[in-house]
Amino acid sequence: MKLLKGMLLASASVGAQAELIINEFDADQPSSDTAEFVEIFDGGAGNTSLDGHVIVLYNGSDDASYDAIDLDGFLTNADGYFVLCSDSATVANCQLDTLSQLQNGPDAIALYQGSATSFGNDTAITSANLIDAVVYGTNDSDDAGLLIMLNAGQPQVNDTASTSAQRCVNGSGGALNTDTYTSAIPTPGAANACAGGGNGGGTTDLGSCGDAAQLISGIQGNITNITADTSPLVGQTVVVEALVTADFTKVDNDNPRYNGFWIQEEESDYDANDMTSEGIFVYSNDIAVSVGDLVRLKAQVDEFGQQTQLKTVSDSTVCSSGNSLPAQQNVTLPVSDLLDFEAIEGMRVSYSQGLIISDLFGSGYGFGNFGQFGVSSKLHFQPTEIAEPESVEAAAAAELRTRDFVLIDDGVSAKNPAFIPFPDASGFSALNPMRIGYTVPTVDGVMHGFNAFRIVVPTDITIVPSLPRTAEPEVAADANLVVVGMNVLNYFNGDGNGSGFGEDLSGPAKSTFRGAETYEAFQMQEAKIVAAIQATDADIVGLMELENDGFDADSSVADLVEALNSGQPAEDHYSLVDPGTAKIGDDAIVVGLIYRADKVSLKGDAVVLDETNSPTDANGVLFNTDKNRPALIQSFEFQGNVLTVAVNHLKSKGSACGEPNEGADGQANCNIMRTRAAKGLAQFLATDPTASGNDSVMILGDLNAYSKEDPMDELETAGYTNLKYTDKATEVQPYSYSFSGFLGSLDHALVKGSLLGNVVSVDAWHINSVEDTLMDYYTEANGHPFDSIDNYANADAYRSSDHDPIVVGLKFDDNSEPDPTPDPKPDPKPQPPKFGAFMPFMLLLMVGFAAVRRKR
Template identity: 60%
Template sequence: MKHWIAMAALSGIGLTAQAELIINEVDADNSSTDTAEFVEIFDGGNGNTSLDGYVLVLFNGSNDLSYQAFDLDGYNTNASGYFVLCGDSANVANCDLDVTPDSNLIQNGADAVALYQAEAKDFPNGSALTTSNLSDALVYGTNDADDSGLLTLLNSNQPQVNDTVTESMQRCANGSGGARNSDSYTQAVPTPGAANACGDEPVEDTLGACGETSQSAFQLISAVQGSISDMAADASPLLGQTVIVEGIVTMDKQGGLLANGESSYQYSGFWIQEENTDTDADASTSEGVFVYHYRDAVNIGDKVRLRGTVAEYSQTTQIKSLTDIVVCSSGNTLPDAVSVNLPVQSLTELEAVEGMRVSNQQNLLVSDLFGTGYGFGNYGQFAVSSALHFQGTEIALPGSSAALAANEERILDTLLIDDGVSASYPEFIPFPDDSGFSADNPMRIGYSVPALEGVMHAYKNNFIVVPQSLVIDPVNPRSPEPQVAADANLIIAGMNVLNYFNGDGQGSGFPTSRGAPSVEAFAMQNDKIVAALVAMDADIIGLMELENDGFGEFSAIQTLVNALNAQQVEGNEYEFVQPGVSQIGTDEITVGLLYRPAVVSLSGETVILDSSNSPLDANGEPLFLDSKNRPSLIQSFIMNDETFTVSVNHLKSKGSACDEENEGADGQGNCNLTRSRAAQALTQFLATRPTGVDSDNLILLGDLNAYSQEDPMQVLYQSGLTNLKYTDKSTEQQPYSYSFSGMLGSLDHALASAEMTDWVLSVDAWHINSVEDSLMDYLTEANGQTYKSIDNYAQPDAYRSSDHDPIVVALKVPRAGGALSVFWLLPFLSLFFIRRGQAV
């Protein structure tokens, strides 16, 4: 090829040679989790060389087949000639292409990395080794035996290179040895996107004496952390470098005994912070840092001097791979804690105190129990905020500035509080107090945290306080029953019973497609739901998420009624509304309706709204799709000679998509149009008085899967229905029934016509579920829980009987014509009493 190019030049043809691309550096093994792996390609220093037509392929030595392939089309080397592909750019400097996965991207060995002039589609996973179109390759291991199969990728007699956890494999110097030659590789501190260190690195500093600053590796902690103004670029400016630092140990979580006496690895490290006199007076740089090290004991108040490597773990700066550490002195006064108040203007305010002692005396509120998505029972975390946060479309119209701002406001008003144990599923959770979380000592959204002091840690963009001192005040305690007006004569409730599936109804048939995995789990689920229903003591109950298995002797609804009636006094039992069909719709779950014959009587026909009888749109298509929404159950009742109609509903969830245009883009989640059309169908259908009862008294119950200001609700409001939780009869100023992603909202509703609204005395969303942690539900390790967890908190009580709060409406139903009759009789009653010589 070189000869051909020379001939072309002599012929006066203008031709530029393509720079040779080689694999210049690979880091395939890191200490702890492999989150800083990368492959560096080098063009010899030409710079800005196109990588079009190249693919990087990873081969597994266990079978000598490919397991990853990455197209490099559209990329170039940088001006210095380097290109870096990595698993997580937060942990690898100068990364040009961040690929998946973030950790364990490259197998440790014996394995190979190869650069081809080809496309990724030419190397589906499991492709065999080939030297066709091969530009360069590296075969490596971690003290593994040579893989003769992989070595065919190299020139003859070239060695398999060894990789270590603290260094990378690098050509010395940049590009020496040529393509497919590996004998010039050596080990050195990683230098992604920069000149290889190889054997030319300077003589390493000794640790030096405490207080010395002359070593070239010595740095203040503030320099290690750096000044961060952009959360998307929050890595240390000294990433990958060896540093010597001094600081005071502010918290030790290397491991030890927990409050319950159990041993734990905790965070496998400790935090250090500069003394007050060594701070840099720059508010944008942190004075503290986490040290990932658990081999040398330290104590809070120790001043330590150490040498290690600057790294990033899930966007948190740390020093790891310590080669030296000494305790300079003990019993030192801890650096002052920085006051942190919520909300912040930017997350950079929290980034600027990462690793430092912080405090808060705002009286924060527990706002979420799901943390970073792992949950209270998984990593022992909960969230606090300056106020409870509500879904944007619960408090404002979709698309409005208030609705759009709600999520951002929550992000800037949230801190996580952690138990100090990084292991999942801790056996002991030290909240809400030192006695620990238990069935009788719950953590609930709405509890307050009047005082907090600890160390600021982070996980990606989630900021976590590991507390040294903490006060939790249970100001939102459990209530044994809902708030109900004392003079009510009718109570109507709605409750989502979260996949109440009873197997075959005879103690077998578990696991089912949903719900409890065992008969023991179902028994606990049944006890919890019955406990909730007994406490509500409603006369009419609308149910959602019942197993759709009919109405026979062993059906789910009959099982529930039997269990509920076993807790009733004679004459106060329930029956269920029998719609006269084998089952309601074809979905796995359905709605149901219970009532007390001693209080109310059925009136008119029982009606189901589904696609077959739905009102139609302008195109002749049904507005109500029962392939998405569960069919609605409609029944009229009589009490005190007054008739009224109850509609029980469960509309399509936001979870799965419905293939609607711009679905979810407006903040209303998936299937908003489907729910809106169903709401339109409901209003039109109910206006026809489908039960045959001529009454304007109507109440609509159910899990509508729409927050209070969303389009489906607007359709119902426009039809004349009133959201009872937003009237002066509500027991709370800002109602809710569900918690999702740290924000509260109402998916469960009770709406009524104007006539029936006049009867309402009180409306309560009984907060037994949304504010409780899921550890309190019916599943335990003993009864069939399918995932690893320390979880034996379930009790046969109402708390966390579902994930939705029930809605309880108390009414005073007048006697039809009763008031008029009394006034009409007054003159005659007066005459009657006067004749008996009595005053009226």
């Protein structure tokens, strides 16, 4: 294909002040006029000041002005263009979007030296200080009253709905001359398209291979605003000639792929602008193509999912085959600006720096839905996990992640595909997982954009299991008591007898039900949670998201205890903490406590903190259980030592609480609600509610607050230590939850008093946050439309919940009091010795033996 460069007007003067002309305009578009613009050109000088210039619009109905726009403070761009438009979201390269309306004509556009104050509404035409003008209509008769602004004999220009009016060749004709205007594909802020010449042809005939054709760079446009990344030629029919670089046309109904292919200009046809892409996606299954083909095709420019593409291919031919492909564009994350992605949309790319899988939820569809996952140069943590809310550091952390993230996609467009080709050729399975933290040494593919930037890649990509699964959490070897906090993700056991699950319910009962839809799904959920708890070897377990259905034999917590104890030795059996109430609060879910009765014993009764016994302040109740789940508090005794455990599940960040400026500080919804609850909890625990007589207290649970947020600050101010940020933690930067490509800690263990000295380890066991949701207990009857989902759920600990369990190792000295020695009782009927002198020796020997037995 031959590159057709725009010709600059030879007579354009470049000096102290370049000559300015109106070079292109578009007053009429299909249906509503939403992409009107006027382009000024300085002959290519570039960066020409427009101070002291004004655009004046004249109405043909009375040949008087109806609008005037000052250009003070603006320059032409580096290539010499300035674009005034009605909407920068629909006009590429727009520098000033105050153009209220270009009437369809007959009307005129004029460029003057002067200011808008000199051209109020209904100002008559004047030639004083007139630099250039164009008179136009939309199939209208000539307006003689307007044409007096032009040089004698110059025509009225016709503007059509599907094209713009532009000087061809680019910049030609001279000021106040309109005879070089023609209709062509709009090119605001760039050299005119000029059908049959200029910077690419706008012809709608396919023509022959090698004829002039529209350059892809002209279709993609020079995008300067990532929120207005629309092609300047959208809706137009174009002819392009380029190389096929990737073929993802549909193979069959079971493997639809992306239903199209990518083409890219030959390198000799690249323009000189690094910000205009040279590649594009062709949405068509009707053309038989192969990678390396040089194809010529006629198609319509379209925008779909924020991606520029070609569709409705009406004619095509393969010019040649087996051609070498253009070199890949080398990309490094993070990019300096999101426009860097836009500039290579549709082009061959290579990332060779080594990337890390940072998200499995993709652009919202999920790894299992479309076979996509996110990669970055490093793992990213929630801004308020690592920095104070509203700080410069928090803002920087949030902004960086947007530039340090792309999606890798297998190119299959089917939801819930039966086979996912990652992490290797054997495919994704329960025993061959994909985890956040795995690494990708090199990525080669095509840059694609559909509501998110992603890379379409071959399926032979190499993925390294750099963060492998572990069989158990990391607990210090000298720990002799293990306390665990675990969110069990809506553990609802139906009626407790194999029925009463989601599929069996209707009405209000259905609307409040959570968890497994079927008994079979519940069995999988239970098996996974049991596997996780047993692997921790926990002695005390604080639970969140149990069904709030009491404590009898059919309750969820009793069901879980029974499942944990099944087949286990008696010394490992768990018991549940029963606060002596039918239920705890009115929420659908509740916290719970279980413990090994052979290892620890209850000291005193359990206490529930709710709004009825909460501390208060001037604004009322601190621990509001209208939003927060009530806390369950129990003291335990272990080898003569006492510790109190308070299990909590504070209000989520999801639904709003109606707080002032809610979420504006980066702490999401209901931050004030959680902060007040944390304050109330600390004050309540300070009263020793269980009458333990001891200051060793542990707050455990899903606090729905990241580590630098206000609720955590409140607890630390009250004297609690966040264990995951002490030298006993097993990782430098802890986390327990993944959300939107960020890791963070919503689940915490905090201690106060002498208990801190007993802590020897704290671990967030990463069995859930870094695993894909396909591994959890959901089956096809639980909303997934294909049977192979069952191949991913396995009766193991991995993805037993969406939060990681927090595992605390404690070491206590044995302060147990020895069993008291009973006082000897006198023989009520003394007997004379039967063995003579041997008797005293025998008595002494027996007393000694008894003493030895007591010591054992």
